[in-house]
Amino acid sequence: MARxxxxxxxxxxxxxxxxxxxxxYERTSLADLTQAMGITPPSFYFAFGSKEGLFKKVLEHYMRTRLGYAEEALNEPTARGVAEQMLLRLADLYADPGYPPGCLAVNCSLPGHASTTALQHEFAEVREGRRRRxxxxxxxxxxxxxxxxDCDPDQLAEFILLFDSGMALAARSGATREELHRTVATALKAWPS
Structure with a gap:
């Protein structure tokens, strides 16, 4: 009988x-994880295989539960509405006092924060999927x-994602929701019409 x-x-x-x-990623140790979860290292490895295996589940969870709200903006009736709602929702996420500041993926992909090639590949796939959608x-x-x-949708998508990453870094550095919202409004003045 299994335990x-x-x-x-x-x-x-x-x-x-x-x-x-x-x-x-790098500054979160196995000891940090097992202590916070209240489990032993053998239980951790049995459940997740590795720290990297757990992180892939974390990234899926984050995409589904947090970034999914921003991606719902793809259903807005206009392209400008898509960009505006996506960026405002991301600003809300990144400056939400109920969560750590910034973006989990950006925070973990900074130099020195995700050393494995597999994780860098994972971040690239997530970003490419978002850019493609x-x-x-x-x-x-x-x-x-x-x-x-004459507008290039691919370049416009890239602009939105770069702006998104910049907001995540700004929030990590202390930018407030209101400051990020004002920055979004300024950026959207350059929206192609």
Whole structure:
């Protein structure tokens, strides 16, 4: 008869999400994780395989529970509405006092924060998926006449993601929600019309 697991996996992933988000990947040790989860290293390895295996679950959880709200902006009726709502929602996320400041993925992908090639590849895949979804939505807007014909949807998607990363870093450095919202309003003055 198998022994029952003494901890809840989803709760452990939430705890790890907070630790990685707050400290970065490299500065979050196995000891930090097992202590916060209240488990032993053997239980940790049995459940997650490795720290990297746990982090992949954390990234999936973060994308589903936190970034998913920003990605819902892809359903806005206009391209400008997509950009505005996505950026405002990200500003809200990055400056939410109930969570660590900034973006979990950005915080963990900074130099010295994610040393493994596999994790860098994981970050690149997540970013590319977000860029592709945004580009596809902007291409639809362009085909419908909502963006000028001479606008490059791929470059516009890249601009939004770069702006997103900049907001995450600003929030990590103490920028408030209101400051980020004002910056979004300023950036959108350059939106193609």
């Amino acid at each position: 029952p697991r003494v901890f809840e996996i989803e709760r452990a992933v939430e705890i790890a999400t907070d630790l990685f988000w707050r400290n970065g 945004l580009r596809d939505r902007l291409e639809k807007a362009q085909a419908a006449g909502d963006l000028p014909a």
